[in-house]
């Protein structure tokens with residue numbers, strides 16, 4: 001299998017705290033993987049380093065075998081709390097994201113429109129993002145993450161703030177993206193992970209304590225004393 005992303009001894013230290021400690025893993029092209037762990041495990045910090053938003057203290061990241069790959073072009077990132085410019089319309093915002101990834105103005109407009117339709121915001125193209133509900137914002141966040149058709153999609157707790165209907169809609173969208181993109185997404189809920197994939201990386205206190213199939217990890221950890229940590 002072709003490896004699309006490799007994290008090698010990735011570490012982030014804040015003051016005296018090792019938020020992420022010597023984390024090493026690889027993602028095969030076309031796979032979906034859940035990064036699971038309780039609050040404070042280091043999921044956001046790990047994804048932020050992979051997405052180029054945060055510099056690792058030590059360790060390296062390779063994308064398609066390159067340490068200096070153009071992250072904006074090849075990676076899509078949905079932060080846990082996406083921020084939008086409230087005065088822009090959904091179309092303007094998504095177009096801006098497309099241009100930032102290197103797309104020319106004409107393609108950016110076309111792709112922004114297509115992507116917003118894909119995520120179910122076709123009727124809201126010209127609405128200002130400041131008027132959007134939580135569910136609409138999450139769809140818009142997803143649109144800006146995929147508008148440039150990245151090879152790798154990083155999603156930080158994409159459904160944890162949503163009600164059951166919104167959650168279902170976003171999960172369905174993510175499932176339909178699985179054919180085209182490699183996906184790494186964080187969650188603290190094992191059932192969510194299980195719905196999307198069989199593969200997981202289990203972080204605890206900044207350490208990667210398990211990686212492999214959900215079945216194996218469940219068998220090992222799904223004991224009463226661990227349940228609380230899975231959330």
Ligand code: ATP
Pocket residue numbers: 014017019037038039040041042043044045046080188
């Ligand atoms: P959650 O599920 O609550 O979002 P998480 O698994 O995403 O948690 P992180 O947000 O990566 O965990 O945090 C890991 C650790 O690093 C935590 O102890 C957190 O307090 C600490 N941390 C994160 N960002 C900073 C920062 N900017 N400065 C100092 N400490 C930080």
